[in-house]
Amino acid sequence: MKILFRRLHLYLAFAAGLVFFVQCLSGTVLVFEEEITRALYPARYTVAVPAGQPRLSLADLSQRFQQANPKYKILGYKVYADPARTVEVTFKDPNARPEGPPGGRMGGEGRPRGEGRQGGDGPRRGEGQVGKESPERGEGRMGGGPGGRGPGKGRPERGSTAFLNPYTGQVTATQSQQQLPLFKWAEDLHRRLLAGEVGKALTGLSALFILVITATGIVLWWPKTPHMLAGHLRVKWSASAKRINHDLHLALGFYCSLFLFGIALTGVIMSYQWATKSLFTLTGSQPTAPLAAPKSAAPGSSRAVAYDAALQAGQRAFACAEFWRVGIPRDSAAAVPVAAPSTLALRHNGLDTLFVDRTTGAALGQHLYARQSAGAQLRRLAKPLHTGAIGGLWTKLLALVVTLCSLTFPITGTVLWWNRTRKQRQRGKRLVAA
Structure with missing residues (x-):
């Protein structure tokens, strides 16, 4: 033998x-892609904290960003608990060429962009469903459709990232590609x-x-x-x-x-x-079935969405989170999705999601990563186990x-x-x- x-x-x-x-x-x-990227581009991620000056609201940051870039469409926000961290605004540049993986289309498992990673995107536009996603992109994240990439076919939009000083609204850096060329290669x-x-x-x-x-x-x-x-x-x-x-x-x-x-x-x-x-x-389990995202009590204008109220609701619900992602509602009736890393041990790459009324800021429901099936949670752990990031x-x-x-x-x-x-x-x- x-x-x-x-x-x-x-x-x-x-x-x-x-x-x-x-x-x-x-x-x-x-292995240390995240740490190397942060070391090479510190201005993207940290700013000096002025004494006694509060952060600007998401409404103010959005207004200043749109005034400087009127053609860009904001897709989401990512706000960190660390007062020295920049606010990441994911946006769509209509003139930008879509980024694709080198050497052909990426199949199977996809990189979980932005799952606690620096320079990652904020939540995509709420696609009306939560839960049925690419296993590697995480249950609890906004957006339905397999693969979770690119607009169309029920997939959330992916865009570039702008890093904003939360105290001045100044854009400290932009990132059009998800990875540096060396790491992409x-x-x-x-x-x-x-x-x-x-x-x-x-x-x-x-x-x-x-x-x-x-x-x-x-x-x-x-x-x-x-x-x-x-x-x-x-x-x-x-x-x-x-x-x-x-x-x-x-x-x-x-x-x-x-x-x-x-x-x-x-x-x-x-x-x-x-x-x-x-x-x-x-594991004797099934992939998590898609859950319909709740609707706001009263439809409202896309310009009158209470993003700051939604962020505050998310901060109350997920008080110990490292960051919060605020998504853009899909339509005039959709709720605002706010996501934060799961508090389960070694599961911080999974996201818990709170749905907030777009006009009142009232919590409408939650989609917790802990409620995912055992198979879905284990599948979600494959990437951090493989890379050592767990x-x-x-x-x-x-x-x-x-x-x-x-x-x-x-x-x-x-x-x-x-x-x-x-x-x-x-x-x-x-x-x-x-």
Whole structure:
């Protein structure tokens, strides 16, 4: 049986090794994308807080922004609890070209733009339904329709982002693309190998292979006797180069195996629809059914929407939130959606949504992330588990260490195979000579 496992481990490693190496390399670039972007563009995200000066209301910020940019259509607001943070205004520029993923259309799992991420968009126009969305884009977010991208077909609009000083109304920066070119390129390399749908199929297949490689690797690593365990858990640096290579592959492979299996498993879930369906089957749950957003008591003009009252209602309902998103009603009767990160442990990437009457600011109903089905919540966790963002900085550091260690596996594994093959050839030559 061990021979079968060794062959599976070897052949699948050869098949997926190069793709795995490229994914690990690009993954190291993407782990701290948010932190690097904030460090490179601090003016986008923070301002000096003037003593004794209150923030401007959303109505004032909107008026100043529209006066300077009359052709732009505001799609939503994102207000942070931190008084030093800018207010993010998502807007639609009629002259801007729509942004698309490099290398072809993005299929399957999509990046959850703005889910607690800096420079992310605010809530899109309320599309009248909540709950049935792309699993990765989060239950509780405004907008119906699969994928949650682009106008038309029931999908919320996506636009550019303006960063406004909340005390002066000045636009400190604008962002027309969701990612910096380097990260956009790295993500396309990571998810599609710069080869569109063909590359996406290869990366999904690679994730499947890594699951088998990791499982068979543990079987092959398992020591025959207890006294051999210590030798499998450490690297003997004083030994020969061959022994060091052998120990690196075994020891690092064991320490990274559980995390690597989780990364590969979440990659499979994000790559294949059947994996998502299997997740719902295993949890005995169904995708969350779409819920109709409530209507305001009395229809009103689009220019007379009480966004500040809606924001205040959201701040009362979600008092401990890091930020609040205020959406634009879909029509003259729709309620104003206000969303905030879920308070569930390790679920801050999910959103709780409050619907507010557009004229009175009265709360009309809530759509809480905690009410989503178990399968929907687990599917929503796939992205932060995959990237290491689920626990903040420390889990990101752990993901970076695991990814850097994983870069060595294709190299040390190939050297192991080469040494073993050369040894077998030499043994065969000696037998022939004898």
